[in-house]
Amino acid sequence: MNNIPVVMIIFGGSGDLAHRKLYPALFNLYEQGLIRDNFAVIGTARRPWTHEYLREQVSDAIHETHKEVSENDVQAFVSHFYYQSHDVTNVEHYQALKELAQELDDRYSAQGNRIFYMAMAPRFFGTIATHINDQHLTSTGFNRIVVEKPFGRDLASAEKLNQQITASFAEDDIFRIDHYLGKEMVQNILPLRFTNPLIKNVWNSDNVKNIQVTLAERLGVEARGGYYETSGALRDMVQNHIFQIITLLAMPQPTDLTAKSIHQAKQELLDSLVMPTKEEIDQHFVRGQYLGSDTTFGYKQEPNVAEDSTTETFAAGQIKFQKGPVAGVPIYFRTGKEFREKESRIDIVLKHMSNPYGQAHSNNITIVIDPQMEIYITINGKKISTSGIRRENLDYTFAKSELAQVPDGYERLLHDVFVNDSTNFTHWSELKNYWKFIDLIEDAWHQDNQAGKKPVEYLPYRMGPKAADQIFDSATEHWIYD
Numbered sequence: 259m260n261n262i263p264v265v266m267i268i269f270g271g272s273g274d275l276a277h278r279k280l281y282p283a284l285f286n287l288y289e290q291g292l293i294r295d296n297f298a299v300i301g302t303a304r305r306p307w308t309h310e311y312l313r314e315q316v317s318d319a320i321h322e323t324h325k326e327v328s329e330n331d332v333q334a335f336v337s338h339f340y341y342q343s344h345d346v347t348n349v350e351h352y353q354a355l356k357e358l359a360q361e362l363d364d365r366y367s368a369q370g371n372r373i374f375y376m377a378m379a380p381r382f383f384g385t386i387a388t389h390i391n392d393q394h395l396t397s398t399g400f401n402r403i404v405v406e407k408p409f410g411r412d413l414a415s416a417e418k419l420n421q422q423i424t425a426s427f428a429e430d431d432i433f434r435i436d437h438y439l440g441k442e443m444v445q446n447i448l449p450l451r452f453t454n455p456l457i458k459n460v461w462n463s464d465n466v467k468n469i470q471v472t473l474a475e476r477l478g479v480e481a482r483g484g485y486y487e488t489s490g491a492l493r494d495m496v497q498n499h500i501f502q503i504i505t506l507l508a509m510p511q512p513t514d515l516t517a518k519s520i521h522q523a524k525q526e527l528l529d530s531l532v533m534p535t536k537e538e539i540d541q542h543f544v545r546g547q548y549l550g551s552d553t554t555f556g557y558k559q560e561p562n563v564a565e566d567s568t569t570e571t572f573a574a575g576q577i578k579f580q581k582g583p584v585a586g587v588p589i590y591f592r593t594g595k596e597f598r599e600k601e602s603r604i605d606i607v608l609k610h611m612s613n614p615y616g617q618a619h620s621n622n623i624t625i626v627i628d629p630q631m632e633i634y635i636t637i638n639g640k641k642i643s644t645s646g647i648r649r650e651n652l653d654y655t656f657a658k659s660e661l662a663q664v665p666d667g668y669e670r671l672l673h674d675v676f677v678n679d680s681t682n683f684t685h686w687s688e689l690k691n692y693w694k695f696i697d698l699i700e701d702a703w704h705q706d707n708q709a710g711k712k713p714v715e716y717l718p719y720r721m722g723p724k725a726a727d728q729i730f731d732s733a734t735e736h737w738i739y740d
Contacts, residue, residue, distance in 0.1 A: 262676045263296035263368045265359050267395075269346065269386055270377035271301020271312065275406070279437075280377065281319040283669035288335050292676055296369075298362040302344035302355065312341040338366070346382050352393035363397065370399030373675060380408055384422045391426040401426070404433045404675055407498045408489065409684075412700065413693035420686055429686060433675050438499040439682040440667025443627040447506040447604075448520075450625070450633060457623065460608060462583045467620065468730070469589040470605040471503055472739050474597035478554060478718070479571065483562035491573040492545070492699060495593040501577075501692045502684065503604065504589050508582045517681040521688070528691040530581035539575075539702040546572035546723040547713040548596040554718050557595075568703075570713050571595040574726040575699065588731050596718035602627035605738040618647050622738055631656055631664070 266284075268276055287293055301312050313336040320332055342358055344351045363370060374390060376383050383405060390396065390403075403423060410416025423432055438444055451461055460466070473495055479486045486494070505524050512523040534542065548571050550556030557563060557571050572594030579585055606623040615638075622636040633654040641648045656664070665673075674682060706712075716723035721740060730736065 260292065260677075261294040261296060262292060262371075263366070263399075264293070264371040264373055264676070265298050265300065265362050265366070265368045265397075266373040266375065267300045267302065267355065267359060268375045268377055269302050269344070269382070270375075270379075271299075271341065272303035272305050272307065272315070273377055275377045276301065277315065277319045278323075279666070279668040280375070280672070281316045282323040283666055283672050285320045285324070285332070285335055286665065286669050287673055287676070289331065292673060296366050297338055298366050298368065299339045300342055300355065300358060300362070301339060302342045304343065304345055306343055307341045309339070309341050313337070313339050346378070346386050346389070349389065349393060352389045352395060356393060356395050359395065359397070368399070370397040372397050372399065372401045373404065374402070375404045376406055380406070383409075384419050387419070387422040387426060391422075396426055400431070400678070402431045402433060402675060402678070403427050404435055406435055408493060409434050409498075409689060410693065411488070411493065413690065413697050416689060416693050430680060432686070433671075433680060434684040434686075434689065435671055436498050436502055436684060437667040437671065438627075439502055440665075440670040441627055442664045443625055443631050443633070444503060444506065445670075445682070446633065447503075447625065451507075452511055461606075463585055463587050465608055466584050466587050467607045467609045468587060468735055469504075469507055469584065470607065470738055471500055471507075471589070471591040471603075472605075472737075473499060473591075473593040473602045474600060474721075475593075475595050476597060476600040478548060478595045479557060479560050479563070481561065483560040486571075487563055487567060487569050490545075490569045491571055491594055492696060496573055496575075496591060497692050497696045498684075500591045500593060501695075504577055504591070505688070507604065507606075508579055508584050508587075508589065510582050515681075517679060520681055521685050525685070525687050527579055527582045528688055530579045530585070531691050531695060532578040532580060533695060533698055534576075536702050536705070539699060542729045543575035543699060543702075544573070544723060544725045544729060545570035545703060545713045546594065546716045546725070548572070548594070548718050549715050551718050554596070568707050568712055570703075572713075572716060572722045572726070574722065574729055576729060576731075577695075588735075590729065590737075592722060592726055592737075594722050596716075598719050598721055600629060601739070603739055607735075607738060615647050619649060624738070631661070 268280060270276060316336045316339050317332055320327060340358065340362060342355050344355060362368065376386060410419050451458060505527060509523045509527045512519040547557050550559055558565055558567055574592035577589045577591065604625040608621045610620050618638045624634050626632045634651040636649055636651055638647050639650050671682060714723045714725050727736065
């Protein structure tokens, strides 16, 4: 693996994301040799840390995630880390940051390459991007920026943020990160679809009855009430994770596996995204809010949540496209807090076929993303000693030794940033379509609020509100995962 020279600046270097995800992922890439001698990382935050204190934090982060590790390797790795106390609104601090970056570039022969990572609260993204531009923090080599979600709050704010970032960076150098696209089973969707004739030949509107995407979370909002009040399930999960997954499920086959071809195929699909009317939203979309129990708070009792909040902790709905292999096929989604269990999965429901047995069920193709990773196809077979029909699963699973080799999503995506592979990141043209759709739903729900129609309440430790069972096109459709 090539040793890539670079100075990486992490805005929010003292934060939870950097500690839990970024530092362990960077260490793994260091161990693999992708970054080695010619890299430096600058962590920035408002706290008055020192280089030595940051290195202690990075070392702690590695030991928390790695059971067996060479202490010599850890110390060699953390020696490449530097800290810059930084107020993102202070122009003078950007000048100090620029000087430190140039000093480290010279020391480590980083060839003028820069990666800027925004691991801070989203409200600072635009400010940072603006000052990167007006204080000329970009250098003579490659300049790439990684932006965490959410990228805006609606289409208007996303467009403004995009304008601020593109003042310094070309579209091909902007990496809008969605860690779901780094997950093993999400990255398995396209190989599953396009390399198996058995599956490819039925992945079309003639054979698929519906597709279902469930991203269920076991826990409630807890300490994230302040953030969640500004977001809700629709913006927090549907605008990014769910739409990305659905795009991979519904896109046409690309001409090749280059990032350009894959994004062209995605855009061809998204240009045909059906925008629902208010009547269709009322019929096919549900928002909910979890209640409390003997062992858990209800959403409105969580810290930093308004007593009269209408923020949804559950969202379900329907998406359709006019083009692509499953054009016209309803794609249902649901996501929320306080489900019975944590599980992220996809169910492709094939149409029933006439047969002499009568009671045979449809075949389903299921992709389980989390917490276990597997693909299985539900088929029909004969019951032993009778003429009845039983259901069986054909499984694609991983051995324990294979599971140990699966990289974390952030490790995989950071690798792609270093090697300049934008395949598993979101282009602006795609994001723009997502926001158009989400804004329609948000506007409809705002109208409902004004009319006194609030989110439906649901009990915790179940599968969300019962109203979500009624969003289907026909009475014969239902949630496969129930």
